[in-house]
Amino acid sequence: MGQRLSSPLGRGAVRRLQAERHRARVRARGHPRVHRGEARARRPGGQPRFEVLVRSSVRGVVRIETTPEAEDVVARVRETHPGADLVFVFGSGCCEGTAPHLFAGYALTPDQVRVGTAGSVGVFADGHVRHLYAGRTVVIDAEADPLADGFSAEIPLGWRFVVRYG
Structure with missing residues (x-):
């Protein structure tokens, strides 16, 4: 077996030093700093146009359908x-899980990618959810739930959206 090398700095300090050396080598080569999910402007001098740079390994497409109740x-x-x-x-968010939420005037993050349309409403999903639903048909349904709570726009009307699989 190989001999384990020890350092008086500790494992965390060694990793931080290695990461800093790597960043210094990358900067010395002149590589652009573009990270997964980062948005950057592409049109200098004019109106800003943003291109979301997302690397995804999702296999299969998410198909979105809605029930008549959900459309109502x-x-x-x-x-x-x-x-x-x-x-x-x-x-x-932390407490929504994978349930569909309807928001009015919502600011999307770079990780949220359009996966379909439900009626005339765009459907966006975070990366972890796209992996869960890849290759499946997701049906957005509405259930009457007067005790529901949350930030979704249908909650004050006594409804909540749920996912069913087609």
Whole structure:
């Protein structure tokens, strides 16, 4: 067996030194700093246009469908939020999990990628959710739930959206 080398600095300090040396070598070569999910402007001097740079290893496409009840609830939400851009988001926070949430005027993150359309509403998913649903048909359904709580736009109307698999 090989001999284990020890350092008086400890394992964490050695790794930090190695990472700093690597970053110094990369900077010396002049590599651009583009990381996974980073957005950068592409049109200098003009109106900014952003291109989201996302590397994904998702195999298969997520197919999105909606039930008539879900479409009715979306129509009711549109009436209560006139003129607002509505989006469905999967997996957007710590407590939402993989449930679909409908938001009005929501600011998307670079990791949230459009996976489909539910009626006239875009459906966006975080990376971990895209991997879960890859190659499947996801049906967005609405259930009456007057005790539901959360930040989704249908909650004040006594509804919540759920996922069913087609």
